[in-house]
Amino acid sequence: MSFQYHEPVSLAEAVDLGARFGADGRFLAGGTDLIIQMRRGKVAPRHVLSLHRVPGLDAIELNGSVRLGALVTHRAIERCASFQGRLRALVEGAEVVGGHQIRNVGTVGGNIVNASPAADVVPVLLALDAAVTCVGADGERTLTLEEFLLEPGRTARRPGELLTAVRFAVPQGRTATAFLKAGRRRAMEISVVCVAARLTLDATGERCVEARIALGAVAPTTWRAREAERLLEGRPLTPEAMREAGRAAAAGCRPIGDVRASARYRRLLVETLVPRALARCRKRVE
Amino acid sequence: MSKVALELCINGERHEVLTEPHRTLLDVLRVDLGLTGTKENCLEAECGVCTVLLDGRAVNSCIVLAVQCRGRQVLTIEGVAENGALHPIQQAFIDHGAVQCGYCIPGMILSAKAFLEERPGATEAEVREMLAGNLCRCTGYQKIADAVVAAGRAVAAGR
Numbered sequence: 001m002s003f004q005y006h007e008p009v010s011l012a013e014a015v016d017l018g019a020r021f022g023a024d025g026r027f028l029a030g031g032t033d034l035i036i037q038m039r040r041g042k043v044a045p046r047h048v049l050s051l052h053r054v055p056g057l058d059a060i061e062l063n064g065s066v067r068l069g070a071l072v073t074h075r076a077i078e079r080c081a082s083f084q085g086r087l088r089a090l091v092e093g094a095e096v097v098g099g100h101q102i103r104n105v106g107t108v109g110g111n112i113v114n115a116s117p118a119a120d121v122v123p124v125l126l127a128l129d130a131a132v133t134c135v136g137a138d139g140e141r142t143l144t145l146e147e148f149l150l151e152p153g154r155t156a157r158r159p160g161e162l163l164t165a166v167r168f169a170v171p172q173g174r175t176a177t178a179f180l181k182a183g184r185r186r187a188m189e190i191s192v193v194c195v196a197a198r199l200t201l202d203a204t205g206e207r208c209v210e211a212r213i214a215l216g217a218v219a220p221t222t223w224r225a226r227e228a229e230r231l232l233e234g235r236p237l238t239p240e241a242m243r244e245a246g247r248a249a250a251a252g253c254r255p256i257g258d259v260r261a262s263a264r265y266r267r268l269l270v271e272t273l274v275p276r277a278l279a280r281c282r283k284r285v286e
Numbered sequence: 287m288s289k290v291a292l293e294l295c296i297n298g299e300r301h302e303v304l305t306e307p308h309r310t311l312l313d314v315l316r317v318d319l320g321l322t323g324t325k326e327n328c329l330e331a332e333c334g335v336c337t338v339l340l341d342g343r344a345v346n347s348c349i350v351l352a353v354q355c356r357g358r359q360v361l362t363i364e365g366v367a368e369n370g371a372l373h374p375i376q377q378a379f380i381d382h383g384a385v386q387c388g389y390c391i392p393g394m395i396l397s398a399k400a401f402l403e404e405r406p407g408a409t410e411a412e413v414r415e416m417l418a419g420n421l422c423r424c425t426g427y428q429k430i431a432d433a434v435v436a437a438g439r440a441v442a443a444g445r
Contacts, residue, residue: 005290005307005353028351035310035349036330048307050354075343099419100397102331104343105350187418188332 001038006049011135011164014054018160019137021047027162028052029071030105032098033114057109057164067167070109074121078103086170088284089177089196093124096181099188109163112145115155118217122149123196124179126214126222128168136161149221175200175210176284178277182269184260191217192261193269199281201237208232213245213274218253218266225249228274237282239275246274294355296321297365303352311355312336312347315362323363323392334420337393338362344400344419363392366399374444375399378437379430386424394420398434406442410435 008014018025026045028034029052037043051057057071062082077083077094084091097103097111097120111119112132122145130145136158145166148156157163171177177198183189194216200209211232213225228245235241255266292303296319303318315321315338324347325335331346338347339361366373375398378384385391394417401416402408408416413434414427422430 001308002306003308004288005351007353028354031349031351031354032331035351038308039329048351050351052354098331099334100401100416101334101337101344101346101419105345187415 001044003038003045003048006047007053008049008051009053009055011054011056011162014049014051015135015137015162017047017049018162021049021160023159025049025160027113029107029110030073030102032102032106033110051162062170065167065169067165068108069165070107070163072108074098074103074106074108074111075100077108077121086172086175087128087177089124089127089179089198090121092179093121093181093194093196096120096187096189108166112148112166113155113157113163115149115151115153115221117152117219117221117223118191118194119222120179120181120191120194120216122222123194123214123216124177125166125168126224127177127196127198127212128171129212130166130168132163133165133167134158134161134163140164146224151220171198171200173200174202174205174285176281178280178284180273180277180280182273190260193217193255193266193273195270195273195277197274197277197281199232199237199278199285201282201285205286206236208235208237208241211245211278213249213277215249215253215270215274218255218270220254223253225252225274227252232278237278239279242275242278242282245278246271249274290353292353292356294352294360295358296360297362298359305352307351307353309352310348311338311340311350311352311360314352315347315360321362321364325389325392327389332421333390334393334397335390337396337420339396339400342400342403344397346419361396361399363395366395373399374440375402375434375437378433378440382429382433382436384425384429384433390420390422390424394422394430394434398437402434402438402441406438408435408438413438 025047028050057069061067074094181194198212211229228248250267250271255263257263336347
């Protein structure tokens with residue numbers, strides 16, 4: 001590791017430095033991925049731009065929609081009282097990341113930009129139809145999170161561009177969310193499969209109005225099981241319908257086999273965890 | 287690569303350090319300042335032996351750059367005892383026989399300290415969940431968990 005260190009104190013300065021150094025620079029947030037990748041020699045930026053003195057990037061703003069600044073930590077998400085109701089999945093995703101030392105520093109922006117298909121908070125954000133804001137030399141642009149994530153470790157972020165925030169609407173009415181993670185052990189574990197679900201039911205509580213199912217670690221990016229969602233929307237939310245959605249998600253995903261689990265086992269987990277997450281949403285609506 | 291002059295506040299004392307920007311807080315503590323109570327092991331933020339408190343929060347000092355600590359408060363195991371008196375957590379580790387080889391203990395104690403300041407009356411289950419980021423290969427964790435729970439009660443009673 002050998003680089004020049006910069007500590008911008010405003011967003012404008014951070015964006016300016018980002019634009020100046022382009023692909024030679026890297027923004028440093030919590031460091032839980034970047035410092036380790038640099039030590040392993042996987043990345044060797046000539047300029048490191050620490051963001052921790054840029055004001056406002058660690059803010060959580062709520063007013064009809066939620067805006068998470070890029071430097072909001074997993075710990076801050078866990079502790080946010082406003083996320084205990086319909087946004088419960090966000091807390092459930094954040095609280096299983098690493099140990100408390102990691103959650104104290106690891107950020108939501110870093111989690112998104114790192115683009116690991118096994119990220120835990122990202123499926124929840126995808127199930128919330130989140131959008132990301134990036135600022136670069138050409139100004140600000142907003143992309144859906146889904147179009148932002150391209151492949152493992154790669155996003156639509158341009159060289160030097162800074163992801164400043166992720167936003168989503170606060171779910172309303174008879175809506176609930178849930179997040180489930182399967183790993184080989186309960187703590188300090190990369191997901192073998194993780195599932196985030198968001199369900200909206202009609203006034204009777206029987207029929208599904210809207211469904212979102214997002215899966216981690218079963219495709220090159222965090223992945224939305226659209227076919228499974230279609231099977232649920234507009235229909236009565238029966239146990240069989242939820243199982244059918246699980247089978248559709250298992251059939252549609254593209255898992256790899258690796259040291260953590262075989263592809264076949266990952267599909268079995270999807271088939272089991274999807275209906276379980278849906279049932280949990282349903283229970284939370286009631 | 288050019289060096290950077292840093293003023294660090296460690297255990298309430300100011301230290302002047304001249305270091306390259308790539309060096310971690312862990313490096314500077316151990317090598318430059320001789321504060322070897324903070325241990326080094328995995329260097330990947332997995333094992334927790336390098337845990338220190340940065341502005342009161344537990345962090346893995348192996349993934350924090352020393353330059354990022356300018357103007358912030360660092361607490362290491364050397365600063366936990368006050369005026370020669372062990373902290374109640376340290377005393378509880380001794381009383382419960384929670385130390386075997388000892389390598390993980392500084393990190394354990396700092397994790398426990400940050401945690402108990404927020405939740406002094408924590409249950410054993412909460413303590414075990416909190417200890418997930420600190421690995422111990424000797425004890426099997428039972429006596430460590432017992433010590434932290436007991437220390438939490440002592441801290442709560444002392445308030």
